[in-house]
Amino acid sequence: MPLSCTSPPRTSRFFSPKTPESFASLMIRVRRCGGGLHDWPGKPGFELENHGAADEYVHVWTRAEGKKRAGCRPAEKKRGGKGMIADQTxxxxxxxxxxxxxxxxxxxxxxxxxxxxxxxxxxxxxxxxxxxxxxxxxxxxxxxxxxxxxxxxxxxxxxxxxxxxxxxxxxxxxxxxxxxxxxxxxxxxxxxxxxxxxxxxxxxxxxxxxxxxxxxxxxxxxxxxxxxxxxxxxxxxxxxxxxxxxxxxxxxxxxxxxxxxxxxxxxxxxxxxxxxxxxxxxxxxxxxxxxxxxxxxxxxxxxxxxxxxxxxxxxxxxxxxxxxxxxxxxxxxxxxxxxxxxxxxxxxxxxxxxxxxxxxxxxxxxxxxxxxxxxxxxxxxxxxxxxxxxxxxxxxxxxxxxxxx
Missing domain, CATH: 3.20.20.80 (Glycosidases)
Known part of the structure; x- marks a missing residue:
């Protein structure tokens, strides 16, 4: 099943100090409670920060080249909140x-x-x-x-x-x-x-x-x-x-x-x-x-x-x-x-x-x-x-x- 990928704005930043899995083929998913689901490639070495938003959820996972995504898990949370997504700046x-x-x-x-x-x-x-x-x-x-x-x-x-x-x-x-x-x-x-x-x-x-x-x-x-x-x-x-x-x-x-x-x-x-x-x-x-x-x-x-x-x-x-x-x-x-x-x-x-x-x-x-x-x-x-x-x-x-x- 192909992924639906959209590019985030050029100024987006996604960071993860402790990547849950390999950086290879890192993917990010953003789901909004009000509707909308977006996947796109992440970048290594970034830090996923919390700004306390209540209506957005972030997941990070990896997928092998040419294969379906696997091993989906929530992104690491900081300070008890949800991860900051691209447009929360x-x-x-x-x-x-x-x-x-x-x-x-x-x-x-x-x-x-x-x-x-x-x-x-x-x-x-x-x-x-x-x-x-x-x-x-x-x-x-x-x-x-x-x-x-x-x-x-x-x-x-x-x-x-x-x-x-x-x-x-x-x-x-x-x-x-x-x-x-x-x-x-x-x-x-x-x-x-x-x-x-x-x-x-x-x-x-x-x-x-x-x-x-x-x-x-x-x-x-x-x-x-x-x-x-x-x-x-x-x-x-x-x-x-x-x-x-x-x-x-x-x-x-x-x-x-x-x-x-x-x-x-x-x-x-x-x-x-x-x-x-x-x-x-x-x-x-x-x-x-x-x-x-x-x-x-x-x-x-x-x-x-x-x-x-x-x-x-x-x-x-x-x-x-x-x-x-x-x-x-x-x-x-x-x-x-x-x-x-x-x-x-x-x-x-x-x-x-x-x-x-x-x-x-x-x-x-x-x-x-x-x-x-x-x-x-x-x-x-x-x-x-x-x-x-x-x-x-x-x-x-x-x-x-x-x-x-």
Whole structure:
């Protein structure tokens, strides 16, 4: 009796740390309670993970070449649940919506820690460099560019069919010392900015689909961040200049302004809206706005009001990405707070879907390497979707369910 075989999506992953039988002719069967039965060849060396789905069953078996299947047995279960099937990943749920779901990451951790790399590639169709594309890393000395770590990150993305967000070209933090302390005149500073943007965009042309051109230029209460070295050297028009330099350097890449504190209606969101609307009115090249979404669990957002806040940017013809999402839990951490975190993550995904956001990017994916505990001096922890052992948390399931619904 011939097998009915369908190919799973190219981004599927099936892993089995303890294969029940020989890897030769390994087969996988997925049966859904709601109907549907699919068989296809498996691959050796993969790990079959549990994400707690209740309506899908996975079986693994082997069959000799030219013979009927034999020795069918259930796949090994982990953590008391059923095995994760191909489309039980954030990546597959997002792909079905034509949505990007991404994470900030480190090329050093990708190289050093296999489970880090495997989880990143399996769960996300987009990535962003946490640090290695910032000015302090790519141009540590004037005129000397070092793209080694960033190149390794982009190569990993290409190998795993992931898109790359560029972060960031112009920011007041993580500038090399020579760039912010040399006492440049306005014209000299504009030249430094132009050369940096040209050098970076030329190197990554065609490999990075969008860039956060300017990061965090606005003050928390509205108006400009006047302590920025760029503001002090050039003046408020440094933001406009950066976007014009970026468009000259790469006519095709998408250009974003990125900032925090705009997650809900307020003075900073209003200031950003006025800025980008003015840019569009005057022909300053800009394609999108990034909302960072660094918030704690206690920061409940009104879904309707926040979606309307985002939607007004979309109505200008701009793309919107949620670019740096995390959600720390104030200690002491309880299961109730973890459940609240899951609910709030689902709410933020709902805001994105309601408003037509085209990318959801998390600032990391495992609590093991989050910046939140350090930044909050230990007051907050567990902000991401996977725990420190790469196990999916209730927050992961909430995001998956929101994307898959």
């Amino acid at each position: 954030l990546r597959m749920a997002a792909d079905r919506r034509n949505l990007l779901v991404g994470a900030a990451c480190s090329p050093h951790l990708i190289a050093r820690e296999p489970e880090y790399a495997q989880t990143l590639a399996r769960e996300f169709n987009c990535l962003v460099a946490e640090n290695c594309m910032k000015a302090a890393y790519v141009q540590p000395e004037r005129g000397r560019f070092d793209f080694g770590p960033a190149d390794r990150l982009v190569a990993f993305a290409e190998e795993n069919r992931m898109r790359v967000r560029g972060h960031t070209l112009v920011w007041h933090n993580q500038m090399p010392e020579w760039m912010k302390t040399a006492g440049f005149s306005r014209e000299e500073a504009l030249g430094v900015m132009r050369d940096h943007i040209r050098g970076v965009l030329a190197h990554f042309k065609g490999r990075v689909f969008c860039w956060d051109v300017v990061n965090e230029a606005l003050a928390d209460g509205g108006g400009w961040r006047m302590k920025s070295p760029w503001f002090q050297m050039i003046g408020p028009d440094y933001v406009e200049a950066a976007f014009r330099f970026a468009r000259e350097a790469d006519p095709d890449v998408l250009l974003f302004y990125n900032d925090y504190g705009m997650d809900q209606p307020g003075s900073k969101a209003d200031e950003c809206y006025r800025m980008v609307r003015d840019f569009l009115d005057r022909g300053v090249p800009i394609d999108g706005v990034g909302f960072q979404y660094h918030l704690g669990v206690e920061n409940h957002l009104d879904r309707s009001a926040c979606a309307a806040n985002v939607r007004r940017f979309r109505e200008l013809g701009l793309a919107v990405h949620f670019t740096e999402m995390d959600m720390g839990i104030r200690k002491p951490i309880t299961d109730e707070l973890r459940s609240q975190q899951a609910s709030e993550y689902a709410n933020r995904v709902g805001i994105a879907l309601d408003a037509g956001v085209s990318a959801l990017v998390f600032w990391g994916f495992t609590d093991k390497y989050s910046w939140v505990p350090s930044f909050t001096k230990g007051e907050y922890d567990e902000p991401l979707l996977f725990d420190s052992s790469y196990r999916p948390k209730p927050a992961w399931k909430a995001v998956f369910d929101a994307l898959a619904s």
